[in-house]
Amino acid sequence: xxxxxxxxxxxxxxxxxxxxxxxxxxxxxxxxxxxxxxxxxxxxxxxxxxxxxxxxxxxxxxxxxxxxxxxxxxxxxxxxxxxxxxxxxxxxxxxxxxxxxxxxxxxxxxxxxxxxxxxxxxxxxxxxxxxxxxxxxxxxxxxxxxxxxxxxxxxxxxxxxxxxxxxxxxxxxxxxxxxxxxxxxxxxxxxxxxxxxxxxxxxxxxxxxxxxxxxxxxxxxxxxxxxxxxxxxxxxxxxxxxxxxxxxxxxxxxxxxxxxxxxxxxxxxxxxxxxxxxxxxxxxxxxxxxxxxxxxxxxxxxxxxxxxxxxxxxxxxxxxxxxxxxxxxxxxxxxxxxxxxxxxxxxxxxxxxxxxxxxxxxxxxxxxx
Numbered sequence: 001x002x003x004x005x006x007x008x009x010x011x012x013x014x015x016x017x018x019x020x021x022x023x024x025x026x027x028x029x030x031x032x033x034x035x036x037x038x039x040x041x042x043x044x045x046x047x048x049x050x051x052x053x054x055x056x057x058x059x060x061x062x063x064x065x066x067x068x069x070x071x072x073x074x075x076x077x078x079x080x081x082x083x084x085x086x087x088x089x090x091x092x093x094x095x096x097x098x099x100x101x102x103x104x105x106x107x108x109x110x111x112x113x114x115x116x117x118x119x120x121x122x123x124x125x126x127x128x129x130x131x132x133x134x135x136x137x138x139x140x141x142x143x144x145x146x147x148x149x150x151x152x153x154x155x156x157x158x159x160x161x162x163x164x165x166x167x168x169x170x171x172x173x174x175x176x177x178x179x180x181x182x183x184x185x186x187x188x189x190x191x192x193x194x195x196x197x198x199x200x201x202x203x204x205x206x207x208x209x210x211x212x213x214x215x216x217x218x219x220x221x222x223x224x225x226x227x228x229x230x231x232x233x234x235x236x237x238x239x240x241x242x243x244x245x246x247x248x249x250x251x252x253x254x255x256x257x258x259x260x261x262x263x264x265x266x267x268x269x270x271x272x273x274x275x276x277x278x279x280x281x282x283x284x285x286x287x288x289x290x291x292x293x294x295x296x297x298x299x300x301x302x303x304x305x306x307x308x309x310x311x312x313x314x315x316x317x318x319x320x321x322x323x324x325x326x327x328x329x330x331x332x333x334x335x336x337x338x339x340x341x342x343x344x345x346x347x348x349x350x351x352x353x354x355x356x357x358x359x360x361x362x363x364x365x366x367x368x369x
Contacts, residue, residue, distance in 0.1 A: 050121035059084025264295030304356035
């Protein structure tokens with residue numbers, strides 16, 4: 001049992017603790033009801049801050065913002081920074097409208113209220129509304145530290161096909177395609193050849209054979225007739241022409257010329273250069289096709305003769321000219337196109353014990369269709 005003094009001291013301690021609890025609760029309730037500054041005075045001005053989001057969901061810079069009160073009077077103006085953030089200071093309690101203007105995005109406006117607390121806004125051009133992020137009772141510092149805004153939802157990018165690897169072997173397919181095209185060309189050529197060259201018997205071809213124009217006859221009336229001379233008498237000329245056989249009176253003929261059939265004509269461009277040796281002679285020079293048709297298998301021939309015109313050496317060589325693939329599938333480079341030149345070097349061996357006195361040179365060729 002405590003004495004009376006001890007009981008009195010115990011009651012005093014308990015009463016003091018209860019008073020501290022009541023005082024703390026009162027102060028907490030007061031701070032919730034009234035915003036105060038550092039000096040303990042009730043705040044009448046607050047901060048309004050936040051961010052402006054463009055239509056792409058990112059912070060929009062250089063947005064001109066103006067706050068208007070209920071009487072549509074301008075209160076303050078600001079401009080967003082590079083991240084789209086803004087902050088107004090010393091905004092009094094009341095209802096307001098904030099309006100934004102941007103060159104590309106256009107205009108936006110939203111309403112908000114200030115009630116004894118700082119306000120953080122998110123102004124979104126897509127929604128044209130604001131979101132209250134936090135309300136802070138600034139009883140200690142009186143400054144607002146903006147909180148991070150929620151992340152804008154990012155639409156997933158469309159999946160695109162990557163071309164890191166090829167679908168197919170590029171070169172192999174090109175080669176196969178080229179082979180098919182070449183095969184198709186051969187088929188088409190064969191078809192065209194079959195169309196232009198029908199299978200007709202030799203007898204029929206002989207009947208419809210077109211005569212070669214070997215002569216040209218000019219008449220007094222200016223007519224020129226070309227054909228093959230079949231017969232000539234003292235008074236008439238018989239010609240086989242493309243329209244049939246004609247008999248012309250000589251008294252009507254002014255002149256008759258023999259036509260040269262166009263063909264190849266290979267000649268030496270100059271005398272050959274000769275190297276003399278005891279057992280051989282080497283001829284070198286150049287030939288040219290002065291005809292109007294290609295000469296095939298052009299060959300230069302050299303002959304050596306003794307004083308008694310006996311042949312003491314002979315040989316020949318094909319010239320090196322244009323490469324031609326013939327219908328018989330023979331491939332040769334011994335052809336000369338019209339106007340083409342080619343050089344040659346021909347070695348002619350000499351028969352033993354005989355000295356040549358002179359030589360002859362000749363050119364032979366063929367003509368193919």
